[in-house]
Amino acid sequence: MDLVLQLLFTGIGIGAVYALVALGFVLIFRATNVVNFAQGEFSMVAAYLMVVFAVDLGWPYWLSFLLALAGMALLGVIFNLGVYYPLRHRSFLPVIIATIGASILLANSVLAIYGPQPQVLEGWFETPGIQLGPVYLDSQYLLIIAVTIVLVIFNYWFFEHTMLGKKLQATSQDKEMASLLGISVSAMIMITFIYSAVLGGLAGILVAPILFVSIQMGSTIALKAFAATIIGGFGDVAGAIIGGLALGIIETFGAAYISVPYKDGFAFLVLVAFLVFRPQGIFGERVAEKA
């Protein structure tokens, strides 16, 4: 029982990271109808930026954190202008291929600059964790869960209760109508890319002290996050969060009770099971193309 509780805590912590990245996926998908295959690389780049600022240059953790997020915002702008925007009138296949190209470019540029050796990033807190009854609560996991809860609340408030959030929603639902109402669609799409790059970056910075900072972390996280969005229901915000948590828990239990080396394979099995038996996910609804 103690082990189960401990695993549950770990699973929720790692699941929260998947949920954050999945949220970034969903936001871009809703705004542009495109799946951004470089979403995971946003997390990886942010973690490396942290390593550069906090470890290599030895700047304070909070300053490095803010600089890394600012860097991610800049990357979001460049990504939109260089990859998505020129192809916005093309069909979805070229755009997907371009984002895959971008993902390869980002991962391997970092590899070329930093080399294959995984890097270590310290956690935010000095205290490693606290013992609560039978369960040991690692401070970094607690931080991840807390940040995710805050962000989910912020996300809700932002999209439902601010003018900018409503404009973003309008853009994602009907671009033509939004532009007729005086909303600048290209500005809204730019904001979406910045926001999801920052979200992805945040997830990467939070998870970096638990995993090693490595080139592969991006694609690993992205695959899990994508599986999470399918499990939750494609394009659904609540679905992405529930799916991310579910996947984190499944994976942690799978690693503990079945096999450690195949830990990353469980996401795939769950994914295929959902595709075969419930492709619309837990919350989602498939919408037919209009003839």
Next chain:
Amino acid sequence: MSAPSENLAVPAMAPRGKPLLLRHLPYFAGSAVLVALAATVQFDGYIHNILMEATTFAIAVFGLSVVLGLCGQINLAQAAFFGLGAYAVGLGTSDYYLSYWLCLAGGCVIALLAGAFLGMSTLRLGGHYLAMVTISFQQIVTLVMINSIWLTHGPDGVSRIGRPELFQSSQSYLAFCVAMLALVGYVVWHLADTRLGRAMRAVRDNELAAGVVGVDVFRTKVIAFALCAVLGGLAGGLFAGGFAYVSPDQFSFAESVVFLTMSLLGGVASPIGSAIGTGLLILIPEWLRFLKSVPGLYLAIYGLSVILIIRYMPDGIWGFVKLATERWWLKARALAAGPALQLAPAAKGGDIVLSVRGLSKHFGGLKAVDNVDIDVRRGGVHALIGPNGSGKTTTLNVLSGIYKATSGTVVLDGTDMSDMPPHQRAAAGLGRTFQNIRLFRTMTALENVVIGAERPGNTLTGKGDDAALTARAMSALTFVGLGSRANELISSFSYGHQRLIEIARALAANPTLLLLDEPAAGLNSSEKLELHALLKRIAAQGLTILIIDHDMTLVSEAAQHITVLNFGKRIADGESLSVLRHPDVVSAYLGTE
């Protein structure tokens, strides 16, 4: 629209070409020369390895040209399929002492099964699912190769891989691989012009329209994907025999990216492009060896190339060259007009050709179509009208199977097709056009109409060989007045002409019932008159038409029978003039006082 005089076409069959094998003789002669060269010229080991790699990689990239180029579906796990074939040959010959041929065939079968399974679980869904699932599959295969040491030897890889008795020397084995390359290249090259290849291109250009003209979209996609996987497996098996040693890093995601880049660079739509792309991306890195000294730099450049190719050269090198030459080549090749179009709609059932009972379609709480009955009499023009948002187009989409009905039955000429998907309804004799034109945009007018003529169940195309299909398609194009422009690409036609091509595509299929969704929308007044004349000529041949339109002049003159919908319900039904004077109809259109 062009002059209708073209319809008085001379009844002449399209000329029967020389037998296929004879026309393609130069290809086989060229291949034989290449095989002979590979078998006789002495290469040093370095050159030999490059040739070996290029030959086997090209076969794997041919697979991508089928799935991505022809069918428009993505595969980011080609290196995994390549690896399955390679490990089947590697482990089979070195650990289990099985025959090379058995292992090669086994590798192809394993790749086929894996590809078919992935395809069947994913291809009903959107393209981004396929991209992610193939990446996941790629990762799983790599995980198994590295971690299942008892089976795969783990990171050490497999060595002492055998070759067939017949091709023990490196030289003869290379010649064998070149022969395989030529064979696969021929199949892939020829595939585009077969029925299956046309179906793949139709799916790539417009899935909805492909289903409606009788293409089983899901099956076509699964076949394309499985074919790609098999070619990957075959290529991997040949590769393993060629190098006698394989290890997991040769089949990683990075290699899948290399395959994808090769295919995009050369031009994804053609095996010639694949060969060019493969050759370049094997040679260029050999020339720029210094790049390999920095890990990652190489792939970073590949990633950047993918973005740049997609943006500036979406059809690749070969596509670029081909576009320039094809335009004049196609125009220069005139086609015989084909015999006058015959329409012989099937007539198995009674007087009522289409019987719709209690048809409903609800979207959540919205009742877009609510308990509608329609009876369409044989041989007439029946109009379905109603104000905007009354459920007309939804009804048509439910009739053609694009939407699944919430309840109700649809019987066409005695066949209950209530539960059929679009392509089966097409096979049962239902033809349709779309309000917003849905043609296969990268194909010529003729190719579009040939796909229509290929409808399963079309009795007028004889054995269905190419000559008969082309003749049928030419007849249909001539019937709508566009026979002389058959070989032009869709993009060069005006909006009104594209409408006519869509109608020709439906007519070539010789349907039992033709559904026309707002055919007059967007046409100017003279084009409308010509459309009216065309409808008369169609009806004169006994084909039943169910038409939706807003143009009341067209509807009242063309239709004998009218059904009126409002808010998803049928509010009037009967003979044209009396329906148009019906007080409910008048108030639905003009409002009440």
